[in-house]
Amino acid sequence: AAWAGLRGLSTWLCVVVEAQRLPGAGQEPVFIGATRSRSAPPPVLASAFYCCCADPPVTHYLLPAKNGEEPTMQFLLEVVDILTNYVRKTFDRSTKVLDFHHPHQLLEGMEGFNLELSEQPESLEQILVDCRDTLKYGVRTGHPRFFNQLSSGLDIIGLAGEWLTSTANTNMFTYEIAPVFVLMEQLTLKKMREIIGWPNGEGDGIFSPGGAISNMYSVMVARYKYFPEAKTKGMSAVPRLVLFTSEHSHYSIKKSGAALGFGVENVILLKSDERCVKVIPADLEAKIIEAKQKGYVPLFVNATAGTTVYGAFDPIDEIADLCEKYNMWLHVDGAWGGGLLMSRKHRHKLSGIERANSVTWNPHKMMGVPLQCSAILVREKGLLQGCNQMCAGYLFQPDKQYDVTYDTGDKAIQCGRHVDIFKFWLMWKAKGTIGFEQHINKCLELSEYLYNKIKDREGFEMVFRGEPQHTNVCFWYVPPSLRGMPDCEERRERLHKVAPKIKAMMMESGTTMVGYQPQGDKVNFFRMVISNQAATKSDIDFLIEEIERLGQDL
Numbered sequence: 001a002a003w004a005g006l007r008g009l010s011t012w013l014c015v016v017v018e019a020q021r022l023p024g025a026g027q028e029p030v031f032i033g034a035t036r037s038r039s040a041p042p043p044v045l046a047s048a049f050y051c052c053c054a055d056p057p058v059t060h061y062l063l064p065a066k067n068g069e070e071p072t073m074q075f076l077l078e079v080v081d082i083l084t085n086y087v088r089k090t091f092d093r094s095t096k097v098l099d100f101h102h103p104h105q106l107l108e109g110m111e112g113f114n115l116e117l118s119e120q121p122e123s124l125e126q127i128l129v130d131c132r133d134t135l136k137y138g139v140r141t142g143h144p145r146f147f148n149q150l151s152s153g154l155d156i157i158g159l160a161g162e163w164l165t166s167t168a169n170t171n172m173f174t175y176e177i178a179p180v181f182v183l184m185e186q187l188t189l190k191k192m193r194e195i196i197g198w199p200n201g202e203g204d205g206i207f208s209p210g211g212a213i214s215n216m217y218s219v220m221v222a223r224y225k226y227f228p229e230a231k232t233k234g235m236s237a238v239p240r241l242v243l244f245t246s247e248h249s250h251y252s253i254k255k256s257g258a259a260l261g262f263g264v265e266n267v268i269l270l271k272s273d274e275r276c277v278k279v280i281p282a283d284l285e286a287k288i289i290e291a292k293q294k295g296y297v298p299l300f301v302n303a304t305a306g307t308t309v310y311g312a313f314d315p316i317d318e319i320a321d322l323c324e325k326y327n328m329w330l331h332v333d334g335a336w337g338g339g340l341l342m343s344r345k346h347r348h349k350l351s352g353i354e355r356a357n358s359v360t361w362n363p364h365k366m367m368g369v370p371l372q373c374s375a376i377l378v379r380e381k382g383l384l385q386g387c388n389q390m391c392a393g394y395l396f397q398p399d400k401q402y403d404v405t406y407d408t409g410d411k412a413i414q415c416g417r418h419v420d421i422f423k424f425w426l427m428w429k430a431k432g433t434i435g436f437e438q439h440i441n442k443c444l445e446l447s448e449y450l451y452n453k454i455k456d457r458e459g460f461e462m463v464f465r466g467e468p469q470h471t472n473v474c475f476w477y478v479p480p481s482l483r484g485m486p487d488c489e490e491r492r493e494r495l496h497k498v499a500p501k502i503k504a505m506m507m508e509s510g511t512t513m514v515g516y517q518p519q520g521d522k523v524n525f526f527r528m529v530i531s532n533q534a535a536t537k538s539d540i541d542f543l544i545e546e547i548e549r550l551g552q553d554l
Contacts, residue, residue: 062075071124075124075128078128079128079131082128082131082132082135086135087142087154087156087159089140090140090142090143090154091142091143091144091154091534093143093144093145093539095140095143096140096509096510096511097139097140097143097145097146097510097511097512097513098138098139098140098507098510098513099136099137099510100507100508100510101137106137110133110137111133112129112133113129113130113133113134113136113137139513141153141154142154142532142534143534144532144534144535144536144539145511145512145513145535145539145542145543146512146513146532147512147513147514147515147528147529147530147532147535147543148513148514148515149515149529150308150336150365150366150529150531151362151364151365151371151531152529152531152532153368153531153532153533153534154370154534155368155369155370155427155533157423157426157427157430157431158368158369158370158423158424158426158427159370159423160423160426161370161422161423161424161425161426161427162370162422162423164422165418165419165422165423168181168419168422170419171416171417171419172185172207172408172409172417172418172419172421173395173407173408173409173412173415173416173417174395174396174407174408174409175402175403175404175406175407175408176400176402176407178419181419181421181422182406182407182408183406184421184422184425185206185207185408185421186406188421188424188425188428189204189205189206189207189375189377192205192361192375192377193205193377193379195341195342196341196353196354196356196359196377197353197354198354198379202379202381203377203378203379203380203381204377204378204380204381204382204383204384204385204411205375205376205377205378205384206375206376206384206408206411206412207373207374207375207417207420207421208374208375208376208412209372209374209414209418210362210372210374211250211252211333211335211360211362211365211374212250212252212255212256213374213376213413214335214360214361214362214374214375214376215250215252215253215256215302215331215333215335215360215376216252216255216256216259216260216413217358217376217384217413218300218302218329218331218357218358218360218376218378219243219253219256219257219260219262219300219331220260220387220388220413221329221358221378221383221384221387222299222300222329222331222357222358223238223241223260223299223300224383224386224387225329225357225380225383226299226329227241228386231387234261235261235262238297239295239296239297240266240295240296240297241262241266241296241297241299241300242262242266242267242268242291242296242297242298242299243256243257243262243266243267243268243299243300243301243302244267244268244270244284244287244288244298244300244301244302245267245268245269245270245301245302245304246269246270246272246278246279246302246303246304246307246314247269247270247271247272248272248277248304248307248308248309248310248312248519249302249304249307249333250304250307250308250333250335253267253302253333254267266296268287268291270283270284270287271283272312275464275466276312276466276469277307277310277312277464278312278313278314278315279303279304279314279315279319281315281318281319281321281322284301284319284322285322288322288326288328292326298326298328299328299329300328300329300331301319301322301323301328301329301330301331302331302332302333303315303316303319303330303331303332303333303356304332304333304337305332305333305334305336305337305338305340305349305350305353306334306335306336306337306338306340306366306469306470307336307472308336309472309474309517309519309527310463310464310469310472310474310519311336311337311468311469311470311471311472311529312469312470313337313349313350313469313470315352316330316332316350316351316352316353316355316356317351317352317355318352319352320352320355320356324355329357329358330355330356330357330358331356331357331358331359331360332350332353332356332358332359332360333360334350334353334359334360334361334362335360335361335362335365335374336362336365336366336470337349337350337366337470338350338359338360338361338362338366339361339362339363339365339366339367339436339440340366340440340470341353341361342367342433342436342437342440343437343440343441343444344437345441345444346440346441346444349469349470356379357378357379357380358376358377358378358379359376359377360374360375360376360377361374361375361377362374362375363375363424365531366440366443366471366531367424367427367436367439367440368427368439368531368532368533369423369424369427370423372418372420373420373421373423373424374420384411385410385411388410388411388412388413389410389411390410391410392410392415395407395409395415396409396410439533442533443471443530443531443532443533443535444470444471444530446471446530446535446536446537446540447468447470447471447472447473447528447530448467448468449537449540450473450528450530450540450543450544451467451468451473453540453541453544454473454475454544457544458483459477459478459479459480459483459548459551460475460476460477460478461475461476461478462474462475463475463476463519463522463525471528471529471530471531472527472528472529473527473528473529474525474526474527474528475525475526475528476495476498476499476523476525476526477498477499477502477526477547477548477551478495478498479498479551479552479553479554480552481494481554482494482495482498492523493523495523495524496518496523496524497524497554498524498551498554499516499524499525499526500516500524501551501554502547502550502551502554503515503516505550506546506550509550511542511546512542512543512546514526514527514528514543514547515527515528515529526547528543
């Protein structure tokens with residue numbers, strides 16, 4: 001009965017038109033005039049709105065307003081009801097993955113859901129409607145049949161951690177305002193460094209706003225290590241520096257080159273083995289020698305552990321040999337594949353990672369931690385601090401009453417930094433290392449199951465033969481109309497259009513989502529990735545059958 005009563009929540013809309021009568025902190029709002037919404041609740045549920053010329057902000061009659069505790073609790077219970085209903089439906093396979101609408105439809109307004117901002121505040125009733133509709137028209141990335149991105153799934157412990165994090169609403173830059181979170185971050189990063197294989201977990205690290213920024217940190221720290229004068233004097237004070245990365249690596253390495261002043265032309269792309277799509281070490285050495293002959297200084301090599309499209313793992317040990325030979329920084333981008341370090345069965349794919357100078361590792365991908373959660377880990381302690389420290393006296397006073405080495409803000413390129421650690425720490429406590437291992441092994445078993453189901457199935461062609469290295473399974477669906485056609489330009493052009501058409505129909509029907517893309521000279525193909533712990537073999541079967549159903553008549 002209580003829940004039923006909460007669903008009828010509505011508000012009084014009140015406007016104070018006399019600025020001199022505005023309430024101060026802890027005072028009762030003064031109601032000069034009011035308009036009612038559809039039903040009239042008791043005044044305790046009212047919203048008090050003040051004129052725009054007044055100093056105090058417009059606010060609903062919720063805490064910190066006097067007597068705001070009861071309406072605040074009722075409002076939050078309504079929000080929790082919305083969220084728990086959404087969570088329940090997310091795991092219900094009879095619900096859609098998405099209710100797709102084109103941008104112009106959402107911008108024009110959908111059944112009372114209006115994205116435009118207004119001068120006057122809305123009622124709490126409308127705010128609750130907006131909460132429901134925001135979830136309604138979004139994508140259920142936790143749905144067992146969502147396979148579109150590297151990050152998917154909805155971990156309930158992680159979700160609880162994110163709710164608590166938002167409630168705490170603090171900043172990670174100093175111990176004094178985030179003591180527990182700062183210690184959690186340090187201990188968790190140390191554990192991650194131990195898993196990488198660095199002695200006693202020594203080194204440094206920080207959580208950043210995603211793998212692209214973590215990769216950028218690695219380039220910044222490498223430059224500071226070899227050319228510290230670049231921090232004060234800029235790139236004009238250093239020789240022409242070049243970076244090396246796979247042609248299949250994440251575009252953030254090129255972005256880092258552009259943003260940090262190296263220039264995209266100084267990010268040299270390395271050829272990959274045609275069968276395994278891994279960097280060819282001989283090509284790396286040839287390009288290092290060529291760069292040196294031109295008078296350039298080879299600075300940095302990025303080895304990818306789990307490429308975005310193919311899920312390939314570069315040969316870290318062989319690349320490390322070359323980095324040691326030519327005195328270069330070795331970074332491992334394990335944003336996608338770093339989670340395999342948790343699996344005794346699969347961690348051999350990152351053999352040699354302990355020789356890296358820095359590592360990017362995104363728990364929000366393979367490990368299922370809610371977005372965002374990305375770590376940059378550095379083997380040498382002090383480099384992050386030296387590279388980024390600016391000693392802002394209004395934040396980082398050396399004479400505080402505690403050990404100020406626990407203040408993390410001067411290691412970061414940000415000032416304000418979101419608390420990304422708690423949900424991860426809480427999940428690790430709940431699962432244990434063994435739980436993450438089981439999750440990762442299951443996802444890789446599902447990718448193997450998919451590969452075995454389609455490798456010889458009529459209408460499916462693999463982009464590469466051989467079992468996938470990661471959970472990426474890349475394939476073409478060939479409709480019956482193209483199956484007897486010889487390999488020619490016309491067939492390629494027609495096949496190129498198949499995946500986008502099937503994907504569009506998937507989204508219109510809302511049944512499932514899977515990504516596609518071209519790559520090099522290869523026409524559009526599907527890239528299936530599995531990181532969702534809720535997915536099962538029946539979901540893989542459903543995806544195969546859905547592709548066949550939608551593509552049959554193309």
